[in-house]
Amino acid sequence: MSNASVVQPLSDPDTVDRLGADLRSAGFDAVGVPELLGPGAHRALGRGEPAAALRATRDGSPLATLVRLFLLGATVDETAGARALPTTGLPAALAQGLLERDGDEVRAALDVRPHATDDDEFLLVSDLDSDVRPGPVRPDHVLGLGSASITLARAIVRDQVGTALDLGTGCGVQSLHLAGHADTVLGTDVNPRALALAAATARLNGQTWDLRRGSLFEPVDGQRFNLIVSNPPFVVGDGSTRFTYRDSGMPGDGVGRAIVEGARTHLTEGGTAQLLANWLVVGDTDWRERVGEWVAASGCDAWVVQREIADPAEYVGLWLADAGEDGRSGGDRAAANALAAEWLDWFAAHRVRGIGMGLITLRHNGSDQPSVTLDEIAGEEITGDEVRAFLTSRSWAESTDDARLLATRFELAPQVLLEQRALPGHEGWNVVFRMVRRPGGPGATLQLDEWSQALLAGCTGAVPLQVLVELLASAHSVPPGALAAAVVPSVRVAVMRGLLLPVGA
Known part of the structure; x- marks a missing residue:
C-alpha cells in the first residue's frame, strides 16, 4: 500500500476542532498542567522521571486523564x-x-502537549518518543518538541517578513513560531505523516x-x-533511511x-536562511575547511557556529537510543550491536574522527564576495537577537574604511569585562594575557595587547577614535599612523x- 492511500492521523478537521475544544475545556495547557502536577513532579517529568507525575494524576479528572495519556504514555480505562x-468522542x-x-x-x-514561549502558548501534535512508547519508533516517526527544535527556534531572527519557508517542517514546531512574524508560512516535508500532524498542529492553534x-x-x-528555516534530518551515516525524521537518504553530511x-x-x-546541521570531521582536517566550502558555494554571507563535536561511538549510541534501537528495555541487543558496528565501520572507512554539530546562518546580500565567519x-x-546583531555589526565593520572608522566615536557595550593573567617577576606582576568579554554574548571575546587595552578603556563615546589614538601615541612617543594601523584590526573585531558600539552609526 502506498503512502498516498494510507489514512493519516487526525486528517479530519472536525475531529481536530473537537479535540481542541476538549483540551481547552480541561485546562490542558502550559498553566493547567504544571498546576495539576505541582512544582516537584513537573520538574521531575522534565527530567524524564514520570513516577511523581503518575502519582499526581490519580484523581480521574479529565485533565489528569489527558496528562496520563498524552504526556506519560499510560493506559486508562x-x-x-x-x-x-x-x-x-472515543470512537472518533x-x-x-x-x-x-x-x-x-x-x-x-x-503525543499532544502544550508548548509555551515567553510570548505565546501553543499545542503541538507529534508521535510518542521511544522513552514513552516501548520499542523502536515507526519508520515514519514524526519528532516532537526536542532540544534541537528549541535551539533553532531561539536562534531565528524574528524580524517581520512577508514569506517564510519551513524546510522539513516535521510536526510544525518552527512554523508555529514563524506565523508570529511572517505574513505567509509554507512548510515542506517528504513524510506524509509529518504533513498530517503539522496540519493538525496548525489547526489546533488557529493558524493556516x-x-x-x-x-x-x-x-x-x-x-x-x-x-528559510530548517531542522532537517541531519544525522550523518551511509545514506540508508531507517527513520525519516533523522535520515535524509543522502550519504554523509550531504543534506546540510x-x-x-x-x-x-x-x-x-x-533574505536569511538558518538551519541546524551535522558535518563530518575527517582525518586531520579542520572542520572549517569542509563547511567553509559549503558556504562559499552558497554565495551568501555566512555565520557558522560549531557548538560541539561528538565522538563517533557516542554519536551512534545517541541516535540508536533516540530511535529505541539500542536494545534496552528487553530489546534485541544482538541487532543493536550489529547496527552500531555497521555504522561505526562506515565512519572508520571514511576516516571520520568526529561529527560537528551547529548552526548555520546565511544572508543573501547580492554580493560576489560574501563574508564568511566560522566559529567554535x-x-x-x-x-536570534545575537544573530541579528552579529550580522549587522560585521557588515558595518567590513564596509567602513579606516578613515571613517577613525572618525567614529565608540563606547564599550554594557557589562564588558576585562580579564587579565599575570606572572610574578622581579618587579612585581607581569601581565601576560588580556581579554575583554561580554557575558552572555556568543563569541563575544577579544584578546588584547597593552595598546588596544588602553585604547578601549578610553572608548566612552565622547571623542572620535582618532583623538584617542593621537593621545595614546603622544603619551608613548610613537607615530600616530603606526599606532592606528596596529589597533584598527582589533577595533573591527x-x-x-558586539564589544564596541559605534555611537550614532
Missing part, C-alpha cells in the same frame, strides 16, 4: 478516556489515530500554513522567501550541504563581536 474527550479518537486500544484499556497513539510534500527545495521550485548550496536561489535579496562556541546559547 475506556470510561475515563471518554470522560476526558467528551466532544471528540480511535478512528483518527489519536488513541489506540491496549487490551481492555486505551492509550495515546500520538501552506503544506507541501517533497524533498528539500523541490516543492518550492522557482519561489523565493524572505526567511544541499540546503546551504541551494539557499541563495530561494532567498530574496536581503561551546556552552553559549545563540539567540571588537565591533563585530
Whole structure:
C-alpha cells in the first residue's frame, strides 16, 4: 500500500476542532498542567522521571486523564478516556489515530502537549518518543518538541517578513513560531505523516500554513522567501533511511550541504536562511575547511557556529537510543550491536574522527564576495537577537574604511569585562594575557595587547577614535599612523563581536 492511500492521523478537521475544544475545556495547557502536577513532579517529568507525575494524576479528572495519556504514555480505562474527550468522542479518537486500544484499556497513539514561549502558548501534535512508547519508533516517526527544535527556534531572527519557508517542517514546531512574524508560512516535508500532524498542529492553534510534500527545495521550485528555516534530518551515516525524521537518504553530511548550496536561489535579496546541521570531521582536517566550502558555494554571507563535536561511538549510541534501537528495555541487543558496528565501520572507512554539530546562518546580500565567519562556541546559547546583531555589526565593520572608522566615536557595550593573567617577576606582576568579554554574548571575546587595552578603556563615546589614538601615541612617543594601523584590526573585531558600539552609526 502506498503512502498516498494510507489514512493519516487526525486528517479530519472536525475531529481536530473537537479535540481542541476538549483540551481547552480541561485546562490542558502550559498553566493547567504544571498546576495539576505541582512544582516537584513537573520538574521531575522534565527530567524524564514520570513516577511523581503518575502519582499526581490519580484523581480521574479529565485533565489528569489527558496528562496520563498524552504526556506519560499510560493506559486508562475506556470510561475515563471518554470522560476526558467528551466532544471528540472515543470512537472518533480511535478512528483518527489519536488513541489506540491496549487490551481492555486505551492509550495515546500520538503525543499532544502544550508548548509555551515567553510570548505565546501553543499545542503541538507529534508521535510518542521511544522513552514513552516501548520499542523502536515507526519508520515514519514524526519528532516532537526536542532540544534541537528549541535551539533553532531561539536562534531565528524574528524580524517581520512577508514569506517564510519551513524546510522539513516535521510536526510544525518552527512554523508555529514563524506565523508570529511572517505574513505567509509554507512548510515542506517528504513524510506524509509529518504533513498530517503539522496540519493538525496548525489547526489546533488557529493558524493556516501552506503544506507541501517533497524533498528539500523541490516543492518550492522557482519561489523565493524572505526567511528559510530548517531542522532537517541531519544525522550523518551511509545514506540508508531507517527513520525519516533523522535520515535524509543522502550519504554523509550531504543534506546540510544541499540546503546551504541551494539557499541563495530561494532567498530574496536581503533574505536569511538558518538551519541546524551535522558535518563530518575527517582525518586531520579542520572542520572549517569542509563547511567553509559549503558556504562559499552558497554565495551568501555566512555565520557558522560549531557548538560541539561528538565522538563517533557516542554519536551512534545517541541516535540508536533516540530511535529505541539500542536494545534496552528487553530489546534485541544482538541487532543493536550489529547496527552500531555497521555504522561505526562506515565512519572508520571514511576516516571520520568526529561529527560537528551547529548552526548555520546565511544572508543573501547580492554580493560576489560574501563574508564568511566560522566559529567554535561551546556552552553559549545563540539567540536570534545575537544573530541579528552579529550580522549587522560585521557588515558595518567590513564596509567602513579606516578613515571613517577613525572618525567614529565608540563606547564599550554594557557589562564588558576585562580579564587579565599575570606572572610574578622581579618587579612585581607581569601581565601576560588580556581579554575583554561580554557575558552572555556568543563569541563575544577579544584578546588584547597593552595598546588596544588602553585604547578601549578610553572608548566612552565622547571623542572620535582618532583623538584617542593621537593621545595614546603622544603619551608613548610613537607615530600616530603606526599606532592606528596596529589597533584598527582589533577595533573591527571588537565591533563585530558586539564589544564596541559605534555611537550614532
